Amino acid sequence: MPIHKHIVAICKRICVSDNANLSEHIIQNIFLNKLMKVGFYCQKEVVMPVVIDGMFVGHNRFDIMVTEKQGTKTIINILEIKTLSKSISNSKTKQRIFEQCLGYRNCVKNLTTDANTKINVFLVNIWKKQSVFDIVTPYKYDVIDICQLGNKDKEQRHEKIPRPLVIKNIEYFEIEALMKSEKSRVRNKRVLVKWVGVPAPSWEPIANIPNLIMKKFKHIIQKTNRKKS
Numbered sequence: 717m718p719i720h721k722h723i724v725a726i727c728k729r730i731c732v733s734d735n736a737n738l739s740e741h742i743i744q745n746i747f748l749n750k751l752m753k754v755g756f757y758c759q760k761e762v763v764m765p766v767v768i769d770g771m772f773v774g775h776n777r778f779d780i781m782v783t784e785k786q787g788t789k790t791i792i793n794i795l796e797i798k799t800l801s802k803s804i805s806n807s808k809t810k811q812r813i814f815e816q817c818l819g820y821r822n823c824v825k826n827l828t829t830d831a832n833t834k835i836n837v838f839l840v841n842i843w844k845k846q847s848v849f850d851i852v853t854p855y856k857y858d859v860i861d862i863c864q865l866g867n868k869d870k871e872q873r874h875e876k877i878p879r880p881l882v883i884k885n886i887e888y889f890e891i892e893a894l895m896k897s898e899k900s901r902v903r904n905k906r907v908l909v910k911w912v913g914v915p916a917p918s919w920e921p922i923a924n925i926p927n928l929i930m931k932k933f934k935h936i937i938q939k940t941n942r943k944k945s
Contacts, residue, residue: 719756719782719793723838724859726750730842731855737845740797744779747795747840757783766823776823790833794820798841804858813839817862837862889914894933897922 726747730738738746744760751758762781766774780795796817804810817837824835841858890912897907898919906919922930 717754719751719784719791719836720838720859720861722751722754722756723747723795723840727840727842727857727859731857738799738842740779740799743799743840743842744797747780747797751780751782759783764823764827766826776820778820788832790830792824792828792833792835794824794835794837796820796837796839798839799844800841801844801846803843803856804839804841804860814862814865821863835863891925891929894925894929 729750730743730746748758748760759781760779762778764776764778765772766776778794779797782793782795784791784793794817796813798804798813800807804813807813817839821835821837828835839858839860839862841860843856843858845853845855891909892912893910895908895910895917898905905922907922907925908917909920909925910917
């Protein structure tokens with residue numbers, strides 16, 4: 717059975733068998749014991765050095781690392797355990813948690829030279845109950861394969877990035893609108909630019925915006941600045 721199915725099965729057991737809030741430490745031990753019983757090699761709270769461009773910059777601590785062999789291939793599975801009070805998908809810290817987990821994968825990848833090594837990261841969240849006396853509401857859980865999620869996000873981002881105009885080997889992106897400017901006396905003031913085909917606007921130095929564009933959207937910038945004051 718693939719490790720993902722084992723993780724889901726353990727989550728289900730936790731959710732139907734316990735009637736009180738469990739700490740992350742206890743949940744980690746449950747996963748460790750269950751996975752070792754079915755033959756996986758597991759390590760708890762593994763500390764890995766973070767190396768960027770050949771330089772040591774700190775440490776990462778993984779909740780559980782599960783190593784398995786499939787022929788000549790080595791698979792390293794990192795489990796990050798959370799006990800949030802709701803689904804990770806609805807959490808304000810969702811993006812930070814996802815980036816943290818992808819950072820774990822990159823950390824191991826940077827230390828591995830073997831092309832036959834695959835690295836997976838599974839984010840497991842056993843929803844924490846609002847009250848320890850709540851024995852009616854069933855536990856819920858999330859199991860997210862971060863690497864699969866990361867690949868989907870990359871594909872979506874790739875689709876959204878517009879193709880720039882190339883003039884004399886220089887790339888130019890098209891400005892759709894100027895949304896507002898900084899209310900500041902600073903010389904290098906910035907404006908908020910909406911780009912064609914890009915969902916998120918960005919702040920750019922006002923000196924980089926062509927004069928014709930500034931004149932076209934001058935009334936909008938003046939209007940937004942008046943609202944601030």
